[in-house]
Amino acid sequence: MASMLEFRTPGFNPYAVKYSPYYDSRLAVAASANYGIVGNGRLFCLGLGAAGVQLEKTFDTNDALYDLAWSEINENQLIVACGDGSIKLFDMGVHDFPVMNFHEHKREAFSVCWNPVSKDNFISSSWDGTVKLWSPTRTGSLTTLPIGCCTYSTAFSPSNPALISAVSADSQIRLFDLRTPVSAKYHLVSVIPVHAPPSGPILPRLAPSAGGAGPPGPTYAGAVPAEVLTHDWNKYNTNVVAAAGVDRVIRTFDVRNPTGGPRSVLMGHEYAVRRLAWSPHASDILASASYDMTVRVWTDGSTMPPVMGPGGPQLPPQQPQDNTVRMGTQLGLMNRHTEFATGVDWCLFGTGGWVASVGWDERVLLWDAHTLLRG
Amino acid sequence: MGALDRLSALGNQLSGGAGVAGGKAKILEKSADDIVVTACLRTAITKGGKGQFKDTPAADLMAGALKAIIDRSGINPGLVEDICVGTVLAPGGGATEMRAAALVAGFPETAAVRTLNRQCSSGLQACVDVANQIRSGMIEIGIGAGVESMSTQYGPGAVTEFSDLLESHPEAANCKVPMGVLSEGMAKARGVSRASQDAFAAASFQKAGKAQAEGLFKEEIVPLKVKYEDPKSGETREIVVDSDDGIRAGVTAESLGKIKAAFAKDGSIHAGNASQVSDGAAAVLLMKRSTAEKLGQTIIGKYVAASIVGVKPLLMGIGPWKAIPKVFELTGITKDDVDIFEINEAFASQCLWCANELGIPQEKINPKGGAIAFGHPLGCTGARQVSTLLYELKRRGQQVGVTSMCVGTGMGMAAVWVAE
Numbered sequence: 001m002a003s004m005l006e007f008r009t010p011g012f013n014p015y016a017v018k019y020s021p022y023y024d025s026r027l028a029v030a031a032s033a034n035y036g037i038v039g040n041g042r043l044f045c046l047g048l049g050a051a052g053v054q055l056e057k058t059f060d061t062n063d064a065l066y067d068l069a070w071s072e073i074n075e076n077q078l079i080v081a082c083g084d085g086s087i088k089l090f091d092m093g094v095h096d097f098p099v100m101n102f103h104e105h106k107r108e109a110f111s112v113c114w115n116p117v118s119k120d121n122f123i124s125s126s127w128d129g130t131v132k133l134w135s136p137t138r139t140g141s142l143t144t145l146p147i148g149c150c151t152y153s154t155a156f157s158p159s160n161p162a163l164i165s166a167v168s169a170d171s172q173i174r175l176f177d178l179r180t181p182v183s184a185k186y187h188l189v190s191v192i193p194v195h196a197p198p199s200g201p202i203l204p205r206l207a208p209s210a211g212g213a214g215p216p217g218p219t220y221a222g223a224v225p226a227e228v229l230t231h232d233w234n235k236y237n238t239n240v241v242a243a244a245g246v247d248r249v250i251r252t253f254d255v256r257n258p259t260g261g262p263r264s265v266l267m268g269h270e271y272a273v274r275r276l277a278w279s280p281h282a283s284d285i286l287a288s289a290s291y292d293m294t295v296r297v298w299t300d301g302s303t304m305p306p307v308m309g310p311g312g313p314q315l316p317p318q319q320p321q322d323n324t325v326r327m328g329t330q331l332g333l334m335n336r337h338t339e340f341a342t343g344v345d346w347c348l349f350g351t352g353g354w355v356a357s358v359g360w361d362e363r364v365l366l367w368d369a370h371t372l373l374r375g
Numbered sequence: 376m377g378a379l380d381r382l383s384a385l386g387n388q389l390s391g392g393a394g395v396a397g398g399k400a401k402i403l404e405k406s407a408d409d410i411v412v413t414a415c416l417r418t419a420i421t422k423g424g425k426g427q428f429k430d431t432p433a434a435d436l437m438a439g440a441l442k443a444i445i446d447r448s449g450i451n452p453g454l455v456e457d458i459c460v461g462t463v464l465a466p467g468g469g470a471t472e473m474r475a476a477a478l479v480a481g482f483p484e485t486a487a488v489r490t491l492n493r494q495c496s497s498g499l500q501a502c503v504d505v506a507n508q509i510r511s512g513m514i515e516i517g518i519g520a521g522v523e524s525m526s527t528q529y530g531p532g533a534v535t536e537f538s539d540l541l542e543s544h545p546e547a548a549n550c551k552v553p554m555g556v557l558s559e560g561m562a563k564a565r566g567v568s569r570a571s572q573d574a575f576a577a578a579s580f581q582k583a584g585k586a587q588a589e590g591l592f593k594e595e596i597v598p599l600k601v602k603y604e605d606p607k608s609g610e611t612r613e614i615v616v617d618s619d620d621g622i623r624a625g626v627t628a629e630s631l632g633k634i635k636a637a638f639a640k641d642g643s644i645h646a647g648n649a650s651q652v653s654d655g656a657a658a659v660l661l662m663k664r665s666t667a668e669k670l671g672q673t674i675i676g677k678y679v680a681a682s683i684v685g686v687k688p689l690l691m692g693i694g695p696w697k698a699i700p701k702v703f704e705l706t707g708i709t710k711d712d713v714d715i716f717e718i719n720e721a722f723a724s725q726c727l728w729c730a731n732e733l734g735i736p737q738e739k740i741n742p743k744g745g746a747i748a749f750g751h752p753l754g755c756t757g758a759r760q761v762s763t764l765l766y767e768l769k770r771r772g773q774q775v776g777v778t779s780m781c782v783g784t785g786m787g788m789a790a791v792w793v794a795e
Contacts, residue, residue: 037385038378064381083381108381127384150384224704227388246388272388291389 004336005366007053012042014358016067016275017343021116022075024349025049026056027356029364030080032064041065043080045092046364053366059090059098067111071136072119079122079136081109087124089136102134104141111153118161125154131166131176145176145186152229152245159238165255167243171195171225175255190258194243194251195223199261200323223247232276236283242300244273250288250328252300264300266328274342281352285331287369289341295334295357297369301326332372337361398707402679402793403774407665410506411795413672414448414660415762416440416597420619420750423525423652427616431601433465433524434472434479436656441480443597444518444658448672452482455660456514459505460490461497461521462754464528468492473522492754495721496683496780496788497521499757502659503681503790515666521759522656523752529652549688550784554721555649557689559638562724569643572723573631576648576747578737579720580626583744587622591743591770595762619749621651648723653750657758674795676765680705681790692725694787695779696732702777702789710735713791714773717760719780720745729781742767756780761792768794 012031020026025048033039041061047054063083071077076092077099085105088098105126114122121142125131127150132141150169157163162178164187173192180187226247234240234252240263244250248269251262271291279285284303289295339360347354353370390401418436421428428436437460445452458477462469474488482488493500498521505517534551541547549557562572586592598617605612626647636642637649660672667674682701686693695718703709716739720726730740743763746756760778768776779789 035385037381224707229388 003368003371005048005053007044007046007055007364009042009044009362009364011362012044013339013360013362014364015065015342017356017358017364018068018070018078018345019347019356020070020075021072021348022070024347027345027364028068028070028078029343029358030065030068031358032066032083035360036064036066036083039064041080041082043068043078043090044364045078048366053364057092059096061088064108066108069112069114069122072114072116077136079112079114081112081124083108085109085126085128087112087134100136100139102139102141104132104144105130110151113155115156115161116158117156123154123156123164125151125166127151129168131164133164133178143178143187145188147174150227152227153231155231155233157238158233158235165231165233165241167194167228167231167245169227171228173228173231173241173243173253175258190255192241192253192255192258193225194228194245194253195225195247196259196261198265198325200325202265202325202327223249229272229274230276232278232286234278234283235280237302242276242278242286244269244276244288246272248272248290250276250286250298252328260323262325264302264326264328266298266300266330268296268330269294274340275344277344277346279352280346280348287344287346287355289344289357289359291340293335293337293339293341293359295337295341295344295355296330297332297334297355297372298328298330300328332369334365334367334372336365337363398709399712399775402706402708402791405664405795407663408510409664409677410509410661411664411667411674411677412659412661412761412765412792413450413667413674414444415595415658415675415758415765416443416447417595417657417755417759417762418599418655419596419616420621420653420655420752420755420759421616422621422750423529423654425606426526426620426654427603427614428524428601428654429526430604430611431524431599431654432472432527433462433469433522433656434476435601436524436599436654437473437520437522437658438476438479439599440520440522440597440656440658441477441482441518444660445481447597448660450516450660450670450672453485454670455482455486455516455518457505457508458482458486458488458518458520459501460488460754461492461499461501461519461757462490462523463492463494463497464523464525464533464753465490466528469522493786493788494783495719495751495753496757496782496786497754498657498759499681499778499780499788499790502661502678502758502761505661506678509661509663516660516662518658518660519758520656520658521752521755521757523754524654525652525752526654546688552689554691554783555638555644558649558692558722558724559636559642559644561690561692561728562643562722565728567643567724567728569636570628570632571727572643572648574628575723575727576720577626577628577631579723579741579744579747580623581744582742583619583622583748584624584626586743587618591766592619593617594766621653621750622744622748644722644724648747650719650721650746650751651749653752655750655752655755655759657755657762659758659761676768676792676794679791679793681788684787686785686787688785691783691785692722692781693729694781694785695726695789696729696787698787698789699729699733699777699779702791706791708775708791713775713777714739714771715742715764715768715776716740717745717764717776717778719751719756719760720747721751721781723747725781757788764792765794
């Protein structure tokens with residue numbers, strides 16, 4: 001790995017990193033003292049220049065920071081999810097204190113996401129078992145969506161401003177559609193069990209390189225329920241969501257078929273997967289950060305021709321069956337972090353491979369995923 | 376907010392998952408919240424109607440076992456907050472006499488007592504209920520126990536007459552089909568041959584006989600002094616009962632093959648390959664690990680989890696086949712992680728069928744024999760299995776065990792235990 005930029009966050013262990021949607025040279029890191037167990041939080045706003053990664057601004061909070069999201073309507077603003085349950089809106093032009101504080105969650109706020117379509121609202125999830133919808137201009141939440149158990153991650157669909165997803169400790173992905181009436185189900189439209197067994201045949205893992213007979217990949221046959229820690233919507237295929245967590249397996253799902261089991265399965269992480277991010281540049285590429293200290297780049301196999309195994313015969317030319325489950329392929333592994341890798345994000349700009357990753361080793365690493373790819 | 380909550384959430388994220396590796400490692404972990412066993416024992420199990428306990432009421436058996444728990448563990452009986460006794464045949468659930476038995480055993484009036492009845496799994500259910508009471512914080516120390524005097528309480532009165540309403544519902548009516556009859560039907564339907572049943576039963580006798588000859592049961596059996604009326608002379612005298620009397624030496628598959636089937640002319644089930652009608656009691660002392668350490672109690676093992684399932688009443692024998700995978704799902708372990716399975720031998724046919732379907736190797740099942748060899752005092756069995764299992768695991772230097780049984784009217788129960 002030739003070129004890699006590094007920034008240190010001494011005394012603070014990062015939990016999340018996000019590139020600005022406005023500038024290719026701006027990113028932010030949410031970090032916590034003492035591994036987020038007890039102590040303060042610090043938000044680092046970083047800029048890239050000729051001299052490398054430079055600190056532009058920091059904001060301190062009284063409790064740990066677990067996630068952040070950039071505003072989609074103001075290039076200087078961003079929100080953080082705080083251990084005391086609050087969501088804080090910071091402005092890089094205002095020193096020290098948040099310009100807004102949204103405090104309704106009763107336990108640790110653990111993820112935030114700004115609406116990328118309507119851009120006028122954002123959501124947060126918490127260990128208190130709720131997802132809340134907020135307007136940046138109002139201190140009270142607009143809506144509360146009940147999950148019922150520790151909700152580690154929530155996100156907006158990138159194509160539909162009313163569609164909200166959440167993953168939680170009960171091994172489920174929940175989908176809420178704000179266009180539906182507030183019924184007894186509070187906008188809940190579907191529930192996807194992440195551990196469900198595959199409904200169709202499993203295509204074997206693709207050969208790692210042409211002609212090379214790779215080792216047989218791990219086999220997959222469903223799983224027991226486990227906490228889901230992270231998920232992300234595919235940026236090109238509006239119906240695909242990837243989710244992962246404690247059971248170390250990354251799975252993709254088609255939200256139109258909640259009971260159909262995974263569409264593809266990506267196995268390789270040796271500990272829980274902490275963060276997933278689909279590439280904004282290619283429909284089949286995603287990155288993952290894990291407690292196993294690695295960041296991995298994968299293809300879910302959706303754009304590759306089906307192969308029956310290393311050197312095996314090609315499938316007949318027709319489309320594979322609709323319910324075929326693909327084994328995804330790991331394209332590269334970044335192992336420079338020396339502690340839990342907790343955050344990963346793709347730069348929206350440039351040649352399409354720049355990735356920022358953070359870990360509890362108090363480091364932010366910026367690297368080009370292209371250099372990881374084999375061949 | 377709570378630093379400890381955050382720490383434990385992180386710990387769970389790291390140790391959980393990956394059914395391949397996480398499960399066993401996780402249940403072997405020791406934490407202060409674990410529900411541990413610091414004493415477990417049983418009385419001898421004797422033949423119903425003619426064995427050495429034939430004149431001993433269930434409450435006397437239980438009082439003996441409870442007193443032994445105090446003696447063996449050295450626990451201050453005033454610290455025990457609840458005692459749960461599984462018993463199946465006692466009229467009125469045996470509630471009154473078990474409370475009295477606890478007082479006789481030396482527990483002060485502050486120790487509450489109740490009985491429960493989940494048929495053949497009552498003893499296990501009692502242990503699980505007490506463990507759950509401790510886990511939830513309702514009590515700190517409790518005893519799960521089980522007892523049955525089939526000599527004095529087994530008979531036609533055990534089930535009340537079914538109403539017309541119950542009889543009118545076909546599946547409901549199936550609940551009263553006698554165990555032998557339905558097991559015969561199941562053995563036939565599932566293709567369990569007479570020869571394989573007899574071989575399984577003979578193995579149970581041989582394993583139990585060997586264990587008895589080597590004195591292995593002495594660790595778990597507490598001797599009881601009881602009154603016994605000699606059937607020949609008619610005189611009543613006091614005897615000390617310290618060993619199972621149902622175990623017969625020299626039983627082979629061939630010798631069992633000569634016995635006439637009991638429930639159908641062309642049947643396969645007979646007295647030699649079904650569980651014996653017996654008397655006995657067992658008890659298990661449970662508390663949190665932190666409590667045990669504070670009191671200086673010796674930890675023998677820990678309770679991990681239990682499962683309960685329902686199956687068709689006529690297929691009650693398949694209960695363990697369904698309950699064991701469920702408890703695996705709850706704990707994230709697989710059959711390969713388990714060193715010993717104590718699966719109650721209600722009938723050789725059903726036990727063998729469940730073991731084969733689950734793919735459990737013969738040497739892991741009931742290594743010291745089971746109910747076919749030494750008897751199945753209904754309410755006692757579930758609690759009895761705990762001491763049989765934990766002592767054998769310790770002897771072998773192994774750790775993970777499962778106890779399981781089928782339950783009349785179509786249920787199955789299973790629990791995971793770890794010897795320490």
